[in-house]
Amino acid sequence: MIELEQEDPIPQGDLALQITALPRETNGFGDIFGGWLVSQMDLAGTAMASKVAGGRVATVAIDRMAFLVPVAVGAQLSFYTQTLEIGRSSIQMMVEVWSDDPLSSEWRKVTEAV
Numbered sequence: 202m203i204e205l206e207q208e209d210p211i212p213q214g215d216l217a218l219q220i221t222a223l224p225r226e227t228n229g230f231g232d233i234f235g236g237w238l239v240s241q242m243d244l245a246g247t248a249m250a251s252k253v254a255g256g257r258v259a260t261v262a263i264d265r266m267a268f269l270v271p272v273a274v275g276a277q278l279s280f281y282t283q284t285l286e287i288g289r290s291s292i293q294m295m296v297e298v299w300s301d302d303p304l305s306s307e308w309r310k311v312t313e314a315v
Contacts, residue, residue, distance in 0.1 A: 210310050212299050214283030217245035222276045222300075233272035239263075242296045242314055245280035250292045253284055258292065266314035276300040278311070285315065 218241065226237040243260050250258040272278065279299045286293040297313045 212279070212281045212310075213297055214281040214295065215249065216279060217249050217282045217296075218278075218280040220278050220280075222272050222274055222278055224274050227274060231274070233274065233276070235268055238268075238272065238278075238298065238312060239266070239314075241278070242280060242298060242312070245282055246294045246296045249282040249284070250294055253287065253292055261291070264315045266312065268312045270309060270311050272300055272311050273302060273304060276302060276311075 220241060222233045226233050228234045247258055247260060277300065281297045281299065283295040283297075284292060285295055293315065295313065295315050298311050299308060300311045301308055
């Protein structure tokens, strides 16, 4: 089992996507909406899985996910992917999202999923 929330985290895997969190992606509390973040993670994971597979892929399941901290508007998000397992007809990917908090300039992991 892959353990989420590493103790001394550093980005794992390859950089697959970078994007800035915009005001139109916020929820009612002013934080970036989790559903938008999941869709961006799916894009990053699909791009890397397509390279591994050498063709078309589709997301079948997200086994587990953890939102660790809120994402502020203006944060630069970096999506890292790591191939965990390659089966006969499946690829299991870990996707981590890291952010530079625009208010504190702190680099931190904001979410991850397998």
